[in-house]
Amino acid sequence: MPSATDSSPALPGGQRPVPPPSSAPGGGEGGRFLPSRKKGNLTDQFYGMILKLFGLTLPLLFVFIVLRIGQEARPAMEAFGFAFITSTEWNPVLREFGALPFIFGTVVSSFLALLIALPLSVGLAVFLTELAPRWLAAPIAFATELLAAIPSVVYGLWGIFVLVPFLRFTVQEPLSRRFGDTIPFFEGPAYGFSMMSGAVILSIMIIPFISAVTREVLAAVPRSQREAALALGATRWEMTWQVALPYALPGIIGGAILGLGRALGETMAITMVIGNRPDIAASLFAPGYTMASVLANEFAEATGELYLSALMEIALILFGITILVNIAAQALVWRVARRGGAA
Amino acid sequence: MTRPSPRKPPPEAHEIRPAVEAKDFSFWYGKNQALKRVSLQMPDRQVTALIGPSGCGKSTFLRSINRMNDLIPGIQHEGDITLDGDSVYRADQDVVALRKRVGMVFQKSNPFPKSIYENVAYGARVNRITSSRSELDELVERSLRQAALWDEVRDRLHSSALGLSGGQQQRLCIARALAVSPRVLLMDEPASALDPIATQKIEELVYELKEDYTIVIVTHNMQQAARVSDRTAFFFMGELIEVGRTEEIFTNPKVEQTEAYITGRFG
Amino acid sequence: MTTIALHRRRILFSRLMLTLTGIAAFVVVVPLLLIFYYLVTAGAQALNLDFFTQLPAPAGEAGGGMANALLGTFLLVFYAGLMGIPIAVGAGVYLAEAGNTKLGTFVRFIADVMNGTPSIVTGIFVWAWVVLMMGRFSLLAGSVALAVMLLPMVTRTTEEMVRLVPRELKEGGMALGFTRWRTTLGVVLPAARSGILTGILVALARIAGETAPLLFTAFGNPFWEWRLNEPISALPLLIYQYAISPYDDWHRQAWAAALVLIGLVLAISLVARFLIRNPYR
Numbered sequence: 001m002p003s004a005t006d007s008s009p010a011l012p013g014g015q016r017p018v019p020p021p022s023s024a025p026g027g028g029e030g031g032r033f034l035p036s037r038k039k040g041n042l043t044d045q046f047y048g049m050i051l052k053l054f055g056l057t058l059p060l061l062f063v064f065i066v067l068r069i070g071q072e073a074r075p076a077m078e079a080f081g082f083a084f085i086t087s088t089e090w091n092p093v094l095r096e097f098g099a100l101p102f103i104f105g106t107v108v109s110s111f112l113a114l115l116i117a118l119p120l121s122v123g124l125a126v127f128l129t130e131l132a133p134r135w136l137a138a139p140i141a142f143a144t145e146l147l148a149a150i151p152s153v154v155y156g157l158w159g160i161f162v163l164v165p166f167l168r169f170t171v172q173e174p175l176s177r178r179f180g181d182t183i184p185f186f187e188g189p190a191y192g193f194s195m196m197s198g199a200v201i202l203s204i205m206i207i208p209f210i211s212a213v214t215r216e217v218l219a220a221v222p223r224s225q226r227e228a229a230l231a232l233g234a235t236r237w238e239m240t241w242q243v244a245l246p247y248a249l250p251g252i253i254g255g256a257i258l259g260l261g262r263a264l265g266e267t268m269a270i271t272m273v274i275g276n277r278p279d280i281a282a283s284l285f286a287p288g289y290t291m292a293s294v295l296a297n298e299f300a301e302a303t304g305e306l307y308l309s310a311l312m313e314i315a316l317i318l319f320g321i322t323i324l325v326n327i328a329a330q331a332l333v334w335r336v337a338r339r340g341g342a343a
Numbered sequence: 344m345t346r347p348s349p350r351k352p353p354p355e356a357h358e359i360r361p362a363v364e365a366k367d368f369s370f371w372y373g374k375n376q377a378l379k380r381v382s383l384q385m386p387d388r389q390v391t392a393l394i395g396p397s398g399c400g401k402s403t404f405l406r407s408i409n410r411m412n413d414l415i416p417g418i419q420h421e422g423d424i425t426l427d428g429d430s431v432y433r434a435d436q437d438v439v440a441l442r443k444r445v446g447m448v449f450q451k452s453n454p455f456p457k458s459i460y461e462n463v464a465y466g467a468r469v470n471r472i473t474s475s476r477s478e479l480d481e482l483v484e485r486s487l488r489q490a491a492l493w494d495e496v497r498d499r500l501h502s503s504a505l506g507l508s509g510g511q512q513q514r515l516c517i518a519r520a521l522a523v524s525p526r527v528l529l530m531d532e533p534a535s536a537l538d539p540i541a542t543q544k545i546e547e548l549v550y551e552l553k554e555d556y557t558i559v560i561v562t563h564n565m566q567q568a569a570r571v572s573d574r575t576a577f578f579f580m581g582e583l584i585e586v587g588r589t590e591e592i593f594t595n596p597k598v599e600q601t602e603a604y605i606t607g608r609f610g
Numbered sequence: 611m612t613t614i615a616l617h618r619r620r621i622l623f624s625r626l627m628l629t630l631t632g633i634a635a636f637v638v639v640v641p642l643l644l645i646f647y648y649l650v651t652a653g654a655q656a657l658n659l660d661f662f663t664q665l666p667a668p669a670g671e672a673g674g675g676m677a678n679a680l681l682g683t684f685l686l687v688f689y690a691g692l693m694g695i696p697i698a699v700g701a702g703v704y705l706a707e708a709g710n711t712k713l714g715t716f717v718r719f720i721a722d723v724m725n726g727t728p729s730i731v732t733g734i735f736v737w738a739w740v741v742l743m744m745g746r747f748s749l750l751a752g753s754v755a756l757a758v759m760l761l762p763m764v765t766r767t768t769e770e771m772v773r774l775v776p777r778e779l780k781e782g783g784m785a786l787g788f789t790r791w792r793t794t795l796g797v798v799l800p801a802a803r804s805g806i807l808t809g810i811l812v813a814l815a816r817i818a819g820e821t822a823p824l825l826f827t828a829f830g831n832p833f834w835e836w837r838l839n840e841p842i843s844a845l846p847l848l849i850y851q852y853a854i855s856p857y858d859d860w861h862r863q864a865w866a867a868a869l870v871l872i873g874l875v876l877a878i879s880l881v882a883r884f885l886i887r888n889p890y891r
Binding site for chain 3: 043044046047048050051052053054055056057058059061062064065068069071072119120121122123124126127128130131132140143144146147149150151152153154155156157158160161162204207211235236237238241258261262264265266267268272292295296299300311312315318319322323325326327329330
C-alpha cells in the first residue's frame with residue numbers, strides 16, 4: 001500500500017519536506033526565515049490554522065451529507081409528508097411510496113439480532129475474562145476479532161449458500177410443521193430467505209463488537225470488587241452476576257447500542273438473505289425488507305424523480321436513526337469513562 | 344493511643360487451642376517461592392499480627408488462609424493450613440463454604456457500588472442466611488453496630504456506600520464481613536489508607552471484635568501491631584522468623600533480624 | 611440438612627451457568643469455523659490462474675476470471691487512501707492537540723457519529739454529489755465513497771496514537787527550541803508512526819471489503835479500466851453480483867473471490883497486528 005507508507009511526510013498541507021530532528025538544534029534553516037521568535041509564532045499560528053482546517057473537514061462533510069441527501073429527498077417529503085413513514089404501500093409503478101415496511105424490517109431484524117447477540121456476547125465475554133485459561137482465551141478472542149474483519153458481502157455469500165438452507169430445512173420446516181398453526185411467529189411456508197435469516201446473520205456480525213466492549217468493561221472491574229464478593233462466600237457465578245456484571249453494566253449497554261447501530265445500517269449481508277419483500281408479517285419465516293436493502297436493490301434502477309427522491313428520504317431516515325442510536329451509545333460510553341476517571 | 348484499661352497478659356499459644364494452624368506451609372507463584380515451610384498457630388479469639396517488610400510473604404500467607412490466591416494462575420502449595428482442624432487445602436474442600444467461615448477485610452476498602460444496607464446484606468443474601476426482611480434488618484443493624492458504624496449511618500442506610508468517608512467505608516467492609524458470622528477475620532493492612540483518627544477507630548474495633556472472633560491482621564505499622572495484637576509473627580523473605588507474645592517480640596526479640604526490623608534498621 | 615442442600619444447589623448453579631458461558635463461546639466460534647471451512651473448500655476449488663489473469667466471462671458462460679476487479683479494488687483503495695489519509699491524519703493530530711477544546715470535542719463527536727454511518731448511506735451521498743456532478747459512475751466516485759468511510763476511522767485511531775506519545779518526548783522537542791509544528795512533524799508523528807500506520811492498515815482492510823458504498827459510485831465494469839472518470843469493477847461488487855446470480859459457475863467464482871478478498875483483508879490485518887505488538891518501533 002504505497003499510499004499508507006507515503007502518508008506522514010505529506011502531512012499538514014504538504015508544506016515542505018520535514019528536516020530530521022537530529023539536524024534541527026541551532027536551526028539549519030535559520031537563514032531562510034525571519035528571526036526565530038517571530039517565525040515560531042507565525043508558523044505556529046499557520047500550523048494551528050491548518051490543523052483546525054483538517055479537523056473541520058469532518059463536521060463540514062457531515063453537514064454536507066445531511067444537506068445533499070436532504071435536498072434530494074425534498075420532493076418526496078413534499079409529496080407524501082408524514083404519511084411516508086406510516087404508509088405500507090410501496091408501488092413504484094403507481095408512484096405510491098410508503099416506507100413503513102422497510103422501517104419495520106430494519107427495526108425488527110436489528111432488535112432480533114440484538115436479542116440473539118447480547119446473551120451470546122456477554123456469555124462469551126464472561127467465559128473469556130472469568131473462566132477460560134489463557135491458552136484457550138487468546139485464540140477465541142482472536143477468532144472473534146476475525147469475525148469482525150470479514151466483509152459483509154462474504155457473510156452474505158455464506159448466508160445464501162449455507163445459513164439459509166440450514167435454517168430452512170433444519171429449523172424452520174420442523175417448527176412450521178409443529179407450531180405453524182398455533183404460534184404466529186412460526187406461521188406460513190418456510191422459504192429460508194426470511195426475517196429470521198436476516199436476524200441471525202446480523203447477530204453473528206454484531207457479536208464481535210458487543211463482546212469486545214463487554215470484555216473490556218469486565219476486565220476493568222477492579223479485582224477488589226471480585227475479591228470482596230468471593231471473600232463473603234459468593235460462588236464464581238454469583239460474583240460475576242451480582243458484582244462484576246452490574247459494575248460493568250453501563251458499558252455493556254453502550255456496547256449493545258453500538259451493536260444495534262451496526263445492525264441497523266448493515267446492508268449487504270442482510271440484503272442477500274432477508275428475502276426482500278416489503279411486507280409486514282408476524283412470522284419470522286416470512287421474507288422482509290430493510291431500509292438499507294431497498295436502497296441497495298432499487299436505487300440503481302429507480303426511474304423518475306419521485307422514486308429516487310423516495311429512496312433518498314429512506315436514506316435520510318436511516319441516517320437519522322443511526323445518528324440517534326450512536327449518540328445514545330456515545331453518551332453512555334462517555335458517562336462510563338467519566339465515572340471510571342473519577343473513581 | 345494506648346488502651347485505657349490495663350490488659351492481662353495473653354496466655355501462651357499452647358494454652359488455647361489454635362483456630363487456624365499452618366503446618367510446613369510453602370507457596371509458589373509460578374517458580375517464585377513466596378512462603379517457605381511456615382508453621383504458625385493462630386489461637387482462638389486472639390489477635391495475631393503478621394509483620395515484616397514488603398514482599399516478605401505476610402499478605403500471601405493471609406490470603407492462603409481463605410484461598411484467595413486460587414484465582415491467580417500458576418500457583419502451587421505444599422504443607423497445609425487447618426481451620427479448627429479442618430484442612431483448608433484438602434482436595435474436596437469447598438472454597439465457597441470455607442470463605443464463609445473466614446471473613447476478609449482488604450487493604451483498600453472495597454464496598455460494592457450499592458447502598459450501605461445492600462453491602463452489609465450481600466453476604467447474607469448470597470449465603471441465603473435469612474430470607475425474612477425483619478431478620479435481615481436485624482442482621483444489618485447488628486453487624487453495623489459491631490463495626491461501630493451504626494450510629495453514623497442509621498439515617499442513610501439506603502444511600503450509596505460510596506458516599507462514606509474512607510474510614511467509614513472500611514468499617515462498612517468489616518460489617519459486611521461480620522454479617523456472614525465468620526469464625527476467623529482476616530485483615531490485610533486494614534488501616535493503611537486511613538488517617539490517624541480513622542485508624543484509631545479501626546484499632547479499637549479490632550480490640551472489641553476479638554471477644555467473638557479470631558483475628559489475623561497484616562500490618563506495616565509496628566506500633567499498630569503492638570497496640571492491637573496478642574501475638575506477633577515476624578516474616579522475612581518468605582520465612583517465619585519469629586513468633587511469640589506481642590510484648591515479648593517487641594521488648595525482647597530472640598532473633599537478631601526481628602530486632603533489626605522492629606528497631607527500624609531495615610524494612 | 612437444607613442449608614447443605616441449598617449450598618450444593620448454589621455451587622451446581624454456578625457450574626451450570628459458567629458452563630453455559632463456555633457454550634456461548636463455542637456457539638460464537640462455530641460460525642467462524644464454518645465460514646472459513648466453506649471459504650477454503652468451495653473457494654479453493656474455483657481458484658485458478660484464470661481467476662487472476664482473465665476478464666469475467668459473459669453471463670451464463672463458464673470460465674473467465676476477475677483480474678479487472680482485482681485491479682479495480684486496488685485502485686479504489688489506493689485513491690481512497692490518497693484522498694482520505696492526509697486529511698484524516700491531520701484531523702487526528704488536531705484532535706490530539708486541540709481535542710479538549712469545545713470545537714475539538716464537537717469534532718470528535720462528529721467523527722464517532724460518522725463512524726456509525728451506514729455504508730449504503732455514504733454510497734448514496736457520494737452518488738448525489740460526485741456521480742450527479744460528473745454525470746456518470748466512476749472510479750473517482752467510488753474512491754471518494756471509500757475515502758468518506760476511511761476518514762473518521764483513521765482520524766480517531768491517529769488521535770489515539772498521537773495521544774499515546776509520552777509528554778516528555780514532546781517537551782523534549784519544545785526544549786530544543788522547536789516550534790509546535792516542528793515538534794509535531796519531527797518528534798510526535800515519527801514516534802506515533804507505527805501506531806498510525808496500524809490504524810491506516812486496519813481502515814484500508816475494512817474499506818477494501820466494502821460493497822455498499824460502491825454500488826452506485828464505482829458501479830462495476832466487465833472490462834479492464836483504470837481511468838478515474840470511468841466506472842470500474844471491484845471484488846466485493848463481483849461477489850455480490852455472482853452470489854445472487856442463477857449460475858453455478860458464478861457461484862463457484864464468488865467463493866473464490868471471497869477467499870481472495872478474505873486473504874487480502876486478513877493479510878493486511880495481520881500486518882497491522884504485528885505492528886501493534888511493537889508500537890514504538
